[in-house]
Amino acid sequence: MTKKERYEYVIRYFEEHAPDAETELIYDNPYQLLVAVILSAQCTDKRVNMTTPAIFEKYPTVQDLSTATVEELFPLIKSISYPNNKTKHLIGMAKMVTEEYNGEIPKTVPELIKLPGVGRKTANVITSVIDHQPNMAVDTHVFRVSARIGLTTNAKTVLQAEKQLVQNFPADKIHIAHHWLILHGRYVCIARNPKCGICGIRPACKYYQKITKPA
Numbered sequence: 001m002t003k004k005e006r007y008e009y010v011i012r013y014f015e016e017h018a019p020d021a022e023t024e025l026i027y028d029n030p031y032q033l034l035v036a037v038i039l040s041a042q043c044t045d046k047r048v049n050m051t052t053p054a055i056f057e058k059y060p061t062v063q064d065l066s067t068a069t070v071e072e073l074f075p076l077i078k079s080i081s082y083p084n085n086k087t088k089h090l091i092g093m094a095k096m097v098t099e100e101y102n103g104e105i106p107k108t109v110p111e112l113i114k115l116p117g118v119g120r121k122t123a124n125v126i127t128s129v130i131d132h133q134p135n136m137a138v139d140t141h142v143f144r145v146s147a148r149i150g151l152t153t154n155a156k157t158v159l160q161a162e163k164q165l166v167q168n169f170p171a172d173k174i175h176i177a178h179h180w181l182i183l184h185g186r187y188v189c190i191a192r193n194p195k196c197g198i199c200g201i202r203p204a205c206k207y208y209q210k211i212t213k214p215a
């Protein structure tokens with residue numbers, strides 16, 4: 001199977017089986033999504049979703065959050081990984097959005113990555129989820145699953161994986177392909193014991209072909 005055929009198979013499969021794939025983070029607007037994505041670094045979406053309602057109740061807008069003190073915000077975040085840094089990042093992000101972007105969450109990757117706590121992956125998530133921009137956020141699941149299937153070849157870094165995926169997925173599929181690969185990695189192609197037996201990607205998967213190849 002050529003790489004092109006592999007991509008075509010993967011797109012066909014997920015379009016049929018996961019046509020509405022989306023983030024599992026709960027949010028109502030760009031501000032809430034940005035807070036949730038910043039909190040989700042090294043933390044499960046489930047835990048983030050348990051944490052954000054209290055934050056959004058106390059700070060309904062980015063301007064409200066910009067007035068928070070560390071002492072006020074920290075207790076709402078303390079059950080999440082890296083709470084000290086994330087508290088500072090959220091307040092710093094809110095201040096910058098309020099002061100430099102008139103309270104509007106910026107919509108481009110170069111602007112977003114200037115915000116405290118926002119790296120390339122977070123900026124790619126925000127722009128692809130909110131705006132369907134063709135930006136691919138590569139997290140540990142996307143990195144692993146893409147390599148196993150053979151969508152990426154010898155990618156040593158997330159940036160290399162991102163470039164290969166963006167080059168090969170059609171631009172209008174990139175925003176949803178991110179969710180396809182994350183969810184597949186979270187529930188089927190899991191890190192230690194991928195559930196190949198129930199995986200519909202088997203016919204196109206390099207890893208599966210390798211482990212089932214007759215000796």
Ligand code: SF4
Binds near residue numbers: 148195197
């Ligand atoms: S066949 Fe196995 S390794 Fe390949 S994508 Fe499916 S679960 Fe992952």
